[in-house]
Amino acid sequence: MAERKRERPAGLDTLSLPGPPPAGQENPAERLIGDVRRGVEQRRYLRGMIFPEVAVVERLYGLSEKEVRSAIRQLRDEELLQLHDDYQETYFIDVGRGTPRTPSRESTDTGLVAQVAELTTRLQELSSRVQALESMVLGRDER
The missing domain is CATH 1.10.10.10 (Winged helix-like DNA-binding domain superfamily/Winged helix DNA-binding domain)
Incomplete structure (x- = not known):
C-alpha cells in the first residue's frame, strides 16, 4: 500500500x-x-x-x-x-x-575575494561615518 x-x-x-x-x-x-x-x-x-x-x-x-x-x-x-x-x-x-x-578552489577563492572586497568597502564607509560623528560630537563639546 x-x-x-x-x-x-x-x-x-x-x-x-x-x-x-x-x-x-x-x-x-x-x-x-x-x-x-x-x-x-x-x-x-x-x-x-x-x-x-x-x-x-x-x-x-x-x-x-x-x-x-x-x-x-x-x-x-x-x-x-x-x-x-x-x-x-x-x-x-x-x-x-x-x-x-565543494566548489572548485578557484570559484571559492573568487567568492572569498569578492566577499572580502565588499566587507572592506562597508568597513571604510562605517569608519567614515564614525569619524564624522566623532568630529560633530567633539566640535559641540569644545563650544
Whole structure:
C-alpha cells in the first residue's frame, strides 16, 4: 500500500530566491537553476532549507508550472534538491546525500575575494561615518 504524505504546512519558512533577471537577459528557468546552484556554492542555502512552493516560484520567475517542475527535476538530478519524506510537494536543499559538494578552489577563492572586497568597502564607509560623528560630537563639546 502506498504511503500517504501529509499536506505541506501553511506558513512554512522557505529559502528566499532572488527572482528573474531583467528583461532580455538569461532565461528565467536557467536563472532559477543558477540561483539555487550559486546559493548552495556560496552557502546561502544550507542542507535542510525548504524550497518555496511551485506556485510561488512560478510567480517569482514568470514560469509555467511545467517549467518549474522541469527545473526542480534538474536540481534533483544534480542532487541539490530532494523531495521531503513527510510532506507532499515539498522539496529541501540536500547537497549530495552524505557527500557534500565543494566548489572548485578557484570559484571559492573568487567568492572569498569578492566577499572580502565588499566587507572592506562597508568597513571604510562605517569608519567614515564614525569619524564624522566623532568630529560633530567633539566640535559641540569644545563650544
